[in-house]
Amino acid sequence: MKISDYPYRARAWWGRTMVAQSDSCLYVDEVGVPATLYFPPRDIRGELFQREVQRSSCPEKGELELLSIDSPPDTFEQSAPPTTASWDAPGASSSDGHYVLWRLTRPTAAFRPLAGFGAFDPEKVRIEIIDGHQGDADRDVTHKRFPTWGDAAHLIELLDVRRDRGLSFVSVARSDGRRPVVEGSQMLGQAIVAAGRHAPERRVVSANMIYLRPADARHPLRFELDEVSTGKIFSSLTVRVLQEGRCCALGTLLLNVTSPDVIRHAVERPPVAGPYESPPFDMGVTGRDIRIVGGAYTNDPAAPIGPPTLDVWVRFRDVPHDPILHAGLLAQCTGHFSLAAALRPHEGIGQDQAHRSLSMAINAINLSLHGDARADNWLLYHHHSTFAGDGMTHAECRVHDEAGGLVASFTVEAMVRPVPAGTGTLDERTAL
Numbered sequence: 001m002k003i004s005d006y007p008y009r010a011r012a013w014w015g016r017t018m019v020a021q022s023d024s025c026l027y028v029d030e031v032g033v034p035a036t037l038y039f040p041p042r043d044i045r046g047e048l049f050q051r052e053v054q055r056s057s058c059p060e061k062g063e064l065e066l067l068s069i070d071s072p073p074d075t076f077e078q079s080a081p082p083t084t085a086s087w088d089a090p091g092a093s094s095s096d097g098h099y100v101l102w103r104l105t106r107p108t109a110a111f112r113p114l115a116g117f118g119a120f121d122p123e124k125v126r127i128e129i130i131d132g133h134q135g136d137a138d139r140d141v142t143h144k145r146f147p148t149w150g151d152a153a154h155l156i157e158l159l160d161v162r163r164d165r166g167l168s169f170v171s172v173a174r175s176d177g178r179r180p181v182v183e184g185s186q187m188l189g190q191a192i193v194a195a196g197r198h199a200p201e202r203r204v205v206s207a208n209m210i211y212l213r214p215a216d217a218r219h220p221l222r223f224e225l226d227e228v229s230t231g232k233i234f235s236s237l238t239v240r241v242l243q244e245g246r247c248c249a250l251g252t253l254l255l256n257v258t259s260p261d262v263i264r265h266a267v268e269r270p271p272v273a274g275p276y277e278s279p280p281f282d283m284g285v286t287g288r289d290i291r292i293v294g295g296a297y298t299n300d301p302a303a304p305i306g307p308p309t310l311d312v313w314v315r316f317r318d319v320p321h322d323p324i325l326h327a328g329l330l331a332q333c334t335g336h337f338s339l340a341a342a343l344r345p346h347e348g349i350g351q352d353q354a355h356r357s358l359s360m361a362i363n364a365i366n367l368s369l370h371g372d373a374r375a376d377n378w379l380l381y382h383h384h385s386t387f388a389g390d391g392m393t394h395a396e397c398r399v400h401d402e403a404g405g406l407v408a409s410f411t412v413e414a415m416v417r418p419v420p421a422g423t424g425t426l427d428e429r430t431a432l
Contacts, residue, residue, distance in 0.1 A: 002029045003113050008286060009130040010037055010146065012044075012120045014100070015073020019125065020044040026114060032177040032218055034147035037127060038117035041103070049101060061114075062107040066099035100124045122147055131286045133317075142280040142289055149176055152287030152316050158186065159328040161194050167225040169194040175217035182215035184362040185335030187249050189328035191239045194223045195253045196324030199235055202255040203372070204327060209251035210364040215243050233257050266370070266406035267398065274402070275313035275378045283336070287317045297340050301350035308385035310341040319376040329375035330399060330408060335362045338395035338412040342385035349416075357419060363392075364413040373399070373407040383412075391417040 006027040012020040022043035028036040049067040056064045103118040104111060120127055129148065132141030154174055161169040171190055188209045195204050215221060222242040229236045234256050241249040278291035293311035314333050319326060339360055343349050354360035373379060380400045387394040392415055399408035 001031075001110065003027070003111075004029070006037060007151075008132075010039070011128045011130070012039070013126040013128060014048070014069055017048070017073065018045075019048055019069075020118075020120070026117060028114070029150075032175055032180070034122075034176045034178065035150070036119050037146055038104075038114050038119045041116045041118060044101070044118050054099065055105075056102075060108065061104060061111050063105050065103045065105055067101045067103070067118075068099045129286055131289070139276050140289070142282075144282050144284065144286055147176065148286055149178075149284040150174060150286075152285060152318065155285060155288070155332065156319065156325060156329070159189050159193050159332065160325060161190050161197070161223055163197060164222070167198065167227065169197065169223040169225070171221045171223070173218055173220045177218075180217040182217045182221065182248075183332070183335055184209065184211045184249065185332050185365060187211075187215070187221065187241050188251065188334065188365050188367065189331035190221065191223055191241070191251050191253065192331050193324050193328040194225060194239065195237055195255060196327065198225055198227075198237070199230075199255050200324075202235055202257055204253055204255050204324070204369055206254040206366075206368050207251065207331065208253075208364070208366045209239075209241075209249050211249045211362060213246065213248050215241070215248040219243055221248070233259075269380060269400040269404040269406075270311060270382050272311045272380070272382075275315070278313055281312075289313075289315045289317070296344070297337065299350050299352035301348050301353060303350060305347050306344045308341050308345050308388075310337050310344065310383045312337050312381045312383070313378050314375075314381060315378045316375045319374075323372050326373055326375040327369055330369070330373050330379065331365075331367055333379075333381060334365055334367060334397070334410050335412065337381065338362075338383045338385065338397060339393065339414050339416070341383040341395055342388045342393035342414070342416065344385075346388075359415060359417040359419055362412060362414045365410060367408060367410040369408050371405075371407055373401065378402040379407070388416065391415055 004027050006025040009023050010025045011018055020039045020043055022039045024040050026038045028038065048069055050070050054066040056066055058064060100121050101118050103116065104114045107115050127146035129144040129146050130141060131144050157172055158174055161171045164170045188207060191209065192204050192207050224240045224242060226238045228238055234254065237253045239251040239253060240247050272293045275291045278293045279295045281290045281292045281297060283290055291313040296306060296310055316329055319329065340351055343351060382398045383395050384397065385393055385395045392413065395412045397410050397412065398406060401407055
């Protein structure tokens with residue numbers, strides 16, 4: 001468990017009434033469970049909560065006050081509403097004895113910094129994060145719902161694998177417990193970073209990976225490199241991704257020493273709206289801005305059908321000046337939207353059925369890096385699903401910078417399959 005200052009402004013909403021706002025929250029990060037935000041008492045509108053409180057104790061946290069609100073959210077004043085129209089809290093009143101806020105009155109030693117602070121139940125109170133820093137232009141500030149998976153800094157820490165011995169690298173682990181399955185594109189990004197750490201004088205130009213079995217996000221991964229060949233210009237590596245002795249993924253990487261151009265051409269960027277003309281999409285990571293061109297991405301099976309394409313702008317904040325980490329971040333986003341592009345033309349099929357009534361997963365990614373990319377600048381991911389059938393999909397994709405330059409190309413093989421008869425109800429936390 002780790003307690004730290006939270007770098008973003010946070011707000012809590014009961015219906016359309018803001019019940020707390022603070023720039024001084026404390027962030028409690030615990031292994032395997034969603035993080036918790038604690039608001040300072042001065043930033044909570046205590047007059048809105050019932051005066052008679054219940055008291056409880058927790059062996060880990062200490063003694064607590066449990067408070068509820070006597071009125072349902074639709075009876076409160078119409079204060080400044082959240083910025084996202086769908087941010088309506090559940091309509092049930094908390095006056096049936098279910099608390100919405102707890103305060104630590106006598107914390108244990110581990111939780112002593114939280115004395116007097118209050119935390120809201122995110123199932124009943126909508127907690128909003130203002131994802132931006134002081135001085136940012138309004139167009140660069142987005143809103144995220146808490147609890148998030150984490151911050152871009154956590155993702156960078158995951159990607160920045162550490163050498164263990166020889167050609168072996170290990171990662172840290174991170175999971176909020178909601179779906180503790182490692183993304184395939186994360187493993188690809190980690191392998192690219194491992195290769196770059198092994199041969200820092202060369203640049204990764206091609207990285208390919210197939211996925212054999214799920215990896216548990218609650219445990220570290222090991223990346224075993226094998227140098228197949230190395231010369232004055234090119235190096236080739238294989239990589240095995242291991243967890244507790246089991247191989248979860250296999251890959252190959254090609255590295256080279258760059259050369260002056262003899263010829264140069266590149267396909268043009270598709271003529272789509274720019275990042276600031278595209279609505280933001282919340283994927284639960286602060287410090288990362290995702291904008292969907294035309295708002296075309298949705299999990300809803302009832303969404304209107306469209307062509308098998310999807311264009312997505314992505315930008316990270318505060319990335320270290322380390323080209324191999326930028327390459328790893330570019331790779332980490334290659335597995336997010338190709339399946340969504342494949343589903344768009346098909347009525348009644350949406351990604352919210354994944355891991356519930358349909359088996360969906362990324363099986364392989366093949367990535368070509370055409371030059372150094374800056375993940376802290378806008379990158380456009382263009383996804384085009386060229387085939388879907390026989391339980392598989394294929395997508396041909398490109399990554400352009402905001403000026404139109406082509407910085408990467410990749411293909412994705414993925415599965416969309418019915419759940420086999422007799423399987424029963426899937427556990428959406430772990431199922432593929």
